[in-house]
Amino acid sequence: MGTVDRMKRGLPGGLLFACFFIAIGGHAQPNQEKFIVTYKSQVEPMPLNRIHSWRMRVETTDGMPVTGADIRVDGGMPAHGHGLPTQPVVREIGEGNYLVEGLKFSMTGYWEMWFEIKAGGISEKKKFALDF
Amino acid sequence: MTRLRTGPYLLSLLLSITAPSSITAAWSPSELSLLRLQWLGSLPPLPADPSNRVADDPRAAEFGRRLFFDRRLSANGEVACASCHIPGKSFTDGLARSRGVGETKRSAPTLIGAAYAPWYFWDGRSDSLWSQALGPLESPVEHGGNRLQYARLIRNDPVYSDHYETLFGPLPDLSDRQRFPDGASPVGTDAAIAEWRGMAEVDRKAVTRIFVNVGKAVAAYQRKLVPGLARFDRYLEKVFQGDPSGGGLMSTDEVAGLKLFVGKAMCVTCHMGPLFTNHGFHNVGAPDPAMSKPGYRLPIVHLFIEKPEPDMGRYRGVRQSLASEFNCLGEYSDATKNDCSELVFANTRHQDTLGAFKVPTLRNVADTAPYMHVGQFATLGEVLRHYNAPPVAPSGRNELIPLALTDRELNQLEAFLHSLSSPPAVSAEWLQIPDL
Ligand SMILES: [Cu+2]
Numbered sequence: 001m002g003t004v005d006r007m008k009r010g011l012p013g014g015l016l017f018a019c020f021f022i023a024i025g026g027h028a029q030p031n032q033e034k035f036i037v038t039y040k041s042q043v044e045p046m047p048l049n050r051i052h053s054w055r056m057r058v059e060t061t062d063g064m065p066v067t068g069a070d071i072r073v074d075g076g077m078p079a080h081g082h083g084l085p086t087q088p089v090v091r092e093i094g095e096g097n098y099l100v101e102g103l104k105f106s107m108t109g110y111w112e113m114w115f116e117i118k119a120g121g122i123s124e125k126k127k128f129a130l131d132f
Numbered sequence: 133m134t135r136l137r138t139g140p141y142l143l144s145l146l147l148s149i150t151a152p153s154s155i156t157a158a159w160s161p162s163e164l165s166l167l168r169l170q171w172l173g174s175l176p177p178l179p180a181d182p183s184n185r186v187a188d189d190p191r192a193a194e195f196g197r198r199l200f201f202d203r204r205l206s207a208n209g210e211v212a213c214a215s216c217h218i219p220g221k222s223f224t225d226g227l228a229r230s231r232g233v234g235e236t237k238r239s240a241p242t243l244i245g246a247a248y249a250p251w252y253f254w255d256g257r258s259d260s261l262w263s264q265a266l267g268p269l270e271s272p273v274e275h276g277g278n279r280l281q282y283a284r285l286i287r288n289d290p291v292y293s294d295h296y297e298t299l300f301g302p303l304p305d306l307s308d309r310q311r312f313p314d315g316a317s318p319v320g321t322d323a324a325i326a327e328w329r330g331m332a333e334v335d336r337k338a339v340t341r342i343f344v345n346v347g348k349a350v351a352a353y354q355r356k357l358v359p360g361l362a363r364f365d366r367y368l369e370k371v372f373q374g375d376p377s378g379g380g381l382m383s384t385d386e387v388a389g390l391k392l393f394v395g396k397a398m399c400v401t402c403h404m405g406p407l408f409t410n411h412g413f414h415n416v417g418a419p420d421p422a423m424s425k426p427g428y429r430l431p432i433v434h435l436f437i438e439k440p441e442p443d444m445g446r447y448r449g450v451r452q453s454l455a456s457e458f459n460c461l462g463e464y465s466d467a468t469k470n471d472c473s474e475l476v477f478a479n480t481r482h483q484d485t486l487g488a489f490k491v492p493t494l495r496n497v498a499d500t501a502p503y504m505h506v507g508q509f510a511t512l513g514e515v516l517r518h519y520n521a522p523p524v525a526p527s528g529r530n531e532l533i534p535l536a537l538t539d540r541e542l543n544q545l546e547a548f549l550h551s552l553s554s555p556p557a558v559s560a561e562w563l564q565i566p567d568l
Contacts, residue, residue, distance in 0.1 A: 049404070049410055051473045051474065051477060080401065080531055081529065081531050082484065082531050083479070083481065084479060084484070085412045085413075085484075086474075086479050087477055087479045087481065101473075101477070102476065102477025104477075106404075106411070107401045107402065107410055108166070108169075108401070109401065
C-alpha cells in the first residue's frame with residue numbers, strides 16, 4: 001500500500017505512537033502511486049495540542065522532486081466525528097519541499113490527515129494515519 | 133468514610149506484598165500516562181503573551197487588580213469585573229445569566245487558569261485576555277460604560293494616572309470638551325456612537341489606546357490566577373510516588389469516577405490536560421434556550437414576533453475574532469505575525485464550528501454551578517445525564533456518543549468532579565478588594 005515512512009516517537013506523557021501513511025490514490029489500481037510523499041514534524045516529538053509545522057517532500061515514483069504542486073490539507077478524527085482544530089496551510093519552500101503550517105492535534109487517539117496533491121495535470125489523494 | 137477507604141487500601145497493601153513490582157496496581161500503565169497529563173504537576177509555566185507588553189509586569193498586575201475590583205468602571209457606578217467574577221465563587225457568580233447594568237446572554241465562566249487559553253468567551257470571539265476585557269467594559273448589559281469615560285477616569289484619578297504613566301507613558305490631556313466629549317465610543321449607546329463619530333481620528337486613537345492599556349493591565353492581574361493543587365493532584369502525587377492508595381486522599385467512588393473519566397466515559401478526549409480542557413471548541417449539543425421558547429417551531433408565530441436566533445457558537449465567534457481591531461494582528465497588539473498562529477490558522481469551517489463552544493476547565497467545577505454556556509444545567513448530575521444520552525444538537529452536529537453508564541457510574545463520575553476544587557495559587561491579597 002505504498003507505505004513510505006514509518007516512525008515511532010515518544011509523547012510527553014510517555015505514550016508511544018506510530019505514524020505511517022497509506023496511499024489511496026488511483027481508483028482502479030490502488031497500488032498505482034503517482035507521488036511519493038514523506039514528512040517530518042518540525043518539532044520532535046510531535047507535540048500534543050500545540051500548533052506546529054511539518055516539512056513535506058513530494059517526489060515522482062522515479063525520485064524526481066515535484067515542484068509547483070497544489071496541495072490541499074484536511075483531516076480529523078473519524079471516530080469522534082470532528083475535523084482538525086485548525087486550518088493548516090501548505091507553502092512551497094523549493095525543490096520538491098513544502099511546509100505544512102498550522103497543524104494541531106488536540107486530543108489523544110486516532111487521527112487521519114488527507115492531502116490532495118495536484119501537479120502537472122496529475123492528482124492524487126494521500127491518507128496519513130496518526131495514532132497519538 | 134474511613135470504612136469505605138480501608139477496602140481498596142487493604143487490597144493494594146496485599147498486592148504490594150504479593151507483587152512488589154506492581155505497586156500502583158490499581159492503575160494500568162496507559163491509565164497512568166493519561167493521569168499524568170491531567171495532573172497539575174504537568175502544567176507548563178504560563179505561556180508568554182507577546183500581544184501584551186506588560187503581561188508579566190508586576191506593576192501592571194497590581195494596577196489591574198485595582199481596576200478589576202473598581203465599580204467606577206461602569207455606567208452606574210455599581211459594576212466591576214468582580215461583580216460577576218466573584219473571588220469567593222471561583223470567579224463565577226452562580227447565575228445562569230450574569231447581571232450587570234442589564235442581563236447577559238451567557239453564563240460567566242471561571243477565571244482561574246484562564247490565562248492559559250488561546251481563545252476567550254464561550255465562542256472564542258477574543259484571542260487574548262486583554263482584548264477579552266474590553267468586551268464587558270463597553271457592553272450595555274455588563275459595565276455599560278464607554279472608553280472615553282474610562283480614559284478620563286484613569287486620567288483624573290491620581291493613583292491610576294500614576295500607575296498608568298509608569299507603565300505606558302504620558303496620558304494625553306482630555307480636558308478639552310470640544311475634542312473629548314463626556315462619553316464616546318464606537319460601540320454602545322446611540323449617543324456615545326454619535327459623539328465618537330464627531331471626534332478626530334487621532335483623538336479616537338488616543339482614547340482607544342488608553343482603553344486597550346486598561347485591558348492589558350486587567351489581563352496582567354488575571355495571569356496571577358493560576359490554579360492551586362486540588363485533592364485530586366495530591367492523590368496523584370502519592371500514586372506517582374508509589375503509594376497505590378494515593379494517601380487515601382480520594383474515596384473509592386471518586387477513584388472509580390476518575391477511572392471512568394479517563395476511560396469508558398471518554399471525558400478526557402476534550403477535558404484533556406492539567407486544566408481539564410484541550411482549549412478547543414466542540415459541539416456537545418447543550419439545549420439552546422432560544423429554541424425552547426414556546427412557538428419556536430411554529431412558523432405562523434413568526435409573522436408576529438421575531439424568530440429567536442439559535443446560538444451558532446464558534447461559527448460566529450471565530451469570524452468576530454478575525455474581524456476585531458483588537459486581535460493579535462491588529463494595531464493595538466504588541467505581537468508580530470509569527471506570534472499569532474492561533475488566529476492565522478483559525479478554523480472557520482462551517483462543519484467544524486457551528487454549534488461548537490469552548491471546552492471549559494473542570495477545575496473547581498463543583499463550585500461553579502450552573503453549567504454550560506447559558507447555565508442550562510443546574511447540577512452536575514444534570515450535566516452527566518446529558519452526556520449519558522446526548523440529544524440532537526440545536527445547531528450543527530452533536531459530537532457526543534451515547535455512554536450508557538449506570539446510575540451508580542454517573543454518581544461515581546460526579547463524586548470525582550468534587551475532587552477538583554482548590555483556590556488559586558496566589559496570596560490572599562490578590563483575591564480581595566485592594567485598599568484604594
Ligand atoms: Cu477527537
